[in-house]
Amino acid sequence: MSVRAKVFTIILVLFASLGVADFFVQRFVVYPSFLELEHQQAGQNLQRIFHAIDRENYHLERICRDWATWDDTYDFMNTRSETYKTSNLYDEALDSISVNVMIYCAQDGTIVWSNARDTIQKSAISLDLLTQRRIAPDHPLLKIPGAEEGQKGITGVVNTELGPLLFATRQILRSDGSGPGNGFLVIGRILNQDMVKTLGEQTRIAFEIVYPYAKEQTLCGKKEVTYASIDNLDYFTLDEGEFVKVCGAYLDPTGSPVFGIHYLFPRDITQKGISSIRYAMVLVVSSGLLVLVLLNVLLQAVVLRPLQRLTRHAARLQQDGDYSLRIDLRRNDEVGILAKSFDNMVQTIRERTEDLKRANEQLKQLSLLDGLTGVANRRMFDNCLKQEWRRAMRDQTPIGIILADVDFFKDYNDKHGHLQGDQCLIAVAAVMQRMMQRPADLVTRFGGEEFAVILADTDAEGVTHVAEAMRQAVLDLHLEHGASQVGPFVTVSFGVASMTPRLEDGDDGMAKLLQKADNAMYQAKRSGRNRVVASSDDQPAMPSE
Numbered sequence: 432m433s434v435r436a437k438v439f440t441i442i443l444v445l446f447a448s449l450g451v452a453d454f455f456v457q458r459f460v461v462y463p464s465f466l467e468l469e470h471q472q473a474g475q476n477l478q479r480i481f482h483a484i485d486r487e488n489y490h491l492e493r494i495c496r497d498w499a500t501w502d503d504t505y506d507f508m509n510t511r512s513e514t515y516k517t518s519n520l521y522d523e524a525l526d527s528i529s530v531n532v533m534i535y536c537a538q539d540g541t542i543v544w545s546n547a548r549d550t551i552q553k554s555a556i557s558l559d560l561l562t563q564r565r566i567a568p569d570h571p572l573l574k575i576p577g578a579e580e581g582q583k584g585i586t587g588v589v590n591t592e593l594g595p596l597l598f599a600t601r602q603i604l605r606s607d608g609s610g611p612g613n614g615f616l617v618i619g620r621i622l623n624q625d626m627v628k629t630l631g632e633q634t635r636i637a638f639e640i641v642y643p644y645a646k647e648q649t650l651c652g653k654k655e656v657t658y659a660s661i662d663n664l665d666y667f668t669l670d671e672g673e674f675v676k677v678c679g680a681y682l683d684p685t686g687s688p689v690f691g692i693h694y695l696f697p698r699d700i701t702q703k704g705i706s707s708i709r710y711a712m713v714l715v716v717s718s719g720l721l722v723l724v725l726l727n728v729l730l731q732a733v734v735l736r737p738l739q740r741l742t743r744h745a746a747r748l749q750q751d752g753d754y755s756l757r758i759d760l761r762r763n764d765e766v767g768i769l770a771k772s773f774d775n776m777v778q779t780i781r782e783r784t785e786d787l788k789r790a791n792e793q794l795k796q797l798s799l800l801d802g803l804t805g806v807a808n809r810r811m812f813d814n815c816l817k818q819e820w821r822r823a824m825r826d827q828t829p830i831g832i833i834l835a836d837v838d839f840f841k842d843y844n845d846k847h848g849h850l851q852g853d854q855c856l857i858a859v860a861a862v863m864q865r866m867m868q869r870p871a872d873l874v875t876r877f878g879g880e881e882f883a884v885i886l887a888d889t890d891a892e893g894v895t896h897v898a899e900a901m902r903q904a905v906l907d908l909h910l911e912h913g914a915s916q917v918g919p920f921v922t923v924s925f926g927v928a929s930m931t932p933r934l935e936d937g938d939d940g941m942a943k944l945l946q947k948a949d950n951a952m953y954q955a956k957r958s959g960r961n962r963v964v965a966s967s968d969d970q971p972a973m974p975s976e
Contacts, residue, residue: 443723450715457708465704470668473677473696474661476636480692481664481681483630484597484622488586491599491618494528496584499601499616500608508535508543508603508613516544526550532558532596532619535603538612540566540573551625558591571683572600572617583612587684588622594642595622595681595690606896622690641691644680651678651693673698737766741773748777755781801876803853804860812875812883819871819887820941824932831894831929832948833884835863835901838922838960840880842914855910855921856880862904866897883948891929891965898925898963906961917961926952928966 498504507515525533525548535543542564547556560566566573575585584601598619602612620626622640631637651669656678659666666679674695680688737760744758757777760770799811807815816832823830837843837859844852856876863874863882877883884901886894902925910921928947932940947966955964 446715446718446722450712453711453715457711462701462704462708465701469675469696469698469700470657470659471661472700473668473675474659474664474666476634476694476696477666477677477679477692478662478664479634480630480636480638480694481679483634484588484681487620487626487630488588488597488599491530491597491620492584492586492601494530495599495601495616495618498618499584499603500606502606504535504603504616505605505613508537511543520544520546522546522548522553522555526553529620530618531556531621532561532598532617534561534566534572534615534617536566536573536615536617538614540568540570542566543614556593558593560591566617571685572598573615575600575602576684585684588681588689589683590643590689591621593621593623595640596620597622636694638692638694641693642689644688644690651676668696670698671695673702737762737770741766741770745773801860804857804876806860806864806882807873807875809875809877812873812877812885815873815875815885816941817938819885820932820938820944823887824934824937824940826888827931828888829890829929829931830944831886831889831891831897831927832944833886833894833898833901834877834926834945834948834952835882835884835898835923836952836956837880838917838924838956839912839915843912843921846912846914858908858910859905859921859923862908863901866901866904886929889929891927894927894929895963895965898927901925902961902963917959922961924952924955924960925963926950926955926966927963 503515503519506512520533525531525546529550530548531550532545532547534545537543542561545561547558547561548554549556560572568574571587571589575582583604584599586597586599588595588597590596596619598617600615600617602610603614603616604610604612622642627638627640651667656667656669659668664679666677669676669678675698676693677696678691678693680691683689740760741758744756747753748756757774758770759774760767762770799807799814801808819830822828837855840852840855843855847855860874860876860882863884867874867884869887871887873885875883875885884897886897889897902923905923906920908921912919912921915922926948928944928951930940930944930947936943951964951966955962958964
């Protein structure tokens with residue numbers, strides 16, 4: 432038998448073996464991996480639904496905290512002020528914040544005031560929970576775990592006759608967070624069909640809730656279900672032709688199921704897997720036949736094919752710039768040595784590129800911070816202001832700005848020296864940074880001895896409150912100022928402004944907001960310094976001194 436015939440026979444056997452092996456690998460390895468990926472994706476979608484519900488609870492907690500930690504609310508629990516009711520507790524107030532239930536309770540659970548609304552129909556609704564006029568202290572709405580260790584609130588979900596009620600409860604405290612607690616504020620949203628539709632639009636998943644909770648229904652209505660788990664979330668799947676039915680239970684704070692959720696997940700992944708298996712089989716067979724037909728005239732490919740592969744690899748690297756690609760040509764001849772050297776060179780380029788990227792990222796991070804004080808610089812202020820402004824414009828929420836200027840700072844430098852002046856700015860920046868309570872709040876060095884603060888979702892009263900706290904905190908540092916005309920210590924003048932962006936103003940409204948804060952700061956300095964002045968329309972539009 433000639434060498435050509437031997438090579439032909441060997442390649443024929445190899446291709447046949449490859450086809451059989453490929454079939455078993457595709458059928459018993461690749462296809463099950465598609466099924467696993469499909470069920471994992473189905474669980475991740477269920478997680479998205481649960482996270483969307485949790486986000487609603489988070490928003491409720493923010494609203495509840497703002498209302499409960501307020502001097503007016505604290506006083507209302509003592510005085511039952513009608514003015515507070517008419518100013519804050521009218522129906523439209525609940526509709527505007529999309530709250531179905533609001534309850535003011537005394538410490539013993541007695542309901543001081545309550546209201547239940549259908550925010551879609553703009554009408555009152557009835558809840559058995561409110562007819563008793565008292566909520567038991569051990570009721571899930573009032574049972575705050577860790578209250579002895581200082582826990583001030585809780586979020587969760589409870590059953591009602593109208594459906595699951597997402598709720599947030601907070602102790603009623605003064606605006607500065609001091610107590611003792613003067614009762615509880617409970618707000619909630621009913622997880623009805625309108626809310627389910629809204630959450631479905633947010634997650635882009637059409638799901639349904641099963642309420643009241645029934646185990647048989649939650650487990651997809653049949654016993655032939657598959658148990659699965661992802662990130663401590665237990666759920667069940669049931670194959671139904673072109674869809675996978677995904678079911679899970681939403682738990683209350685005690686870990687007990689409150690209601691079920693199910694949705695249909697399209698089986699696109701497995702369908703693509705089957706198509707890929709068929710394509711791979713056709714490709715293997717076609718390639719084998721093609722090689723067998725052309726073997727007699729393409730023996731030279733033993734040399735040319737590796738060189739062509741190396742050339743294509745180099746061209747792909749040049750075109751895509753993906754230095755993670757490797758040709759990995761395992762040969763002991765000159766072509767193999769060339770391919771190995773080429774891979775080593777690409778690996779070196781990749782390592783140098785990654786080092787350069789890390790260095791650029793570090794440089795970018797440093798470019799957003801003020802080198803002296805360590806807080807954000809003007810560049811980061813501009814970026815953050817544009818981002819928060821557009822978010823406020825989209826959500827129609829207020830955004831607040833604080834501009835602060837260290838009083839008589841030039842005289843301070845002249846009196847105490849520039850090195851001491853730098854330490855003064857560092858101390859002022861640090862104390863202002865400590866006053867920030869939310870991740871979105873930002874303190875920046877605006878320039879020289881000026882600082883700027885961005886407070887998202889904060890009205891004029893809230894911005895003024897934060898600025899006043901900053902002013903007092905700087906004063907409490909007792910930094911000696913031998914050249915101040917205000918007092919013996921370093922002081923700061925604050926100008927504050929807050930506004931809700933109008934869609935028609937676009938980004939141009941940011942300049943108006945800054946101008947208002949700057950005018951207010953100028954007024955603070957003209958009025959004697961060491962004070963907080965809120966923006967008003969009649970302030971002079973002049974630069975600060």
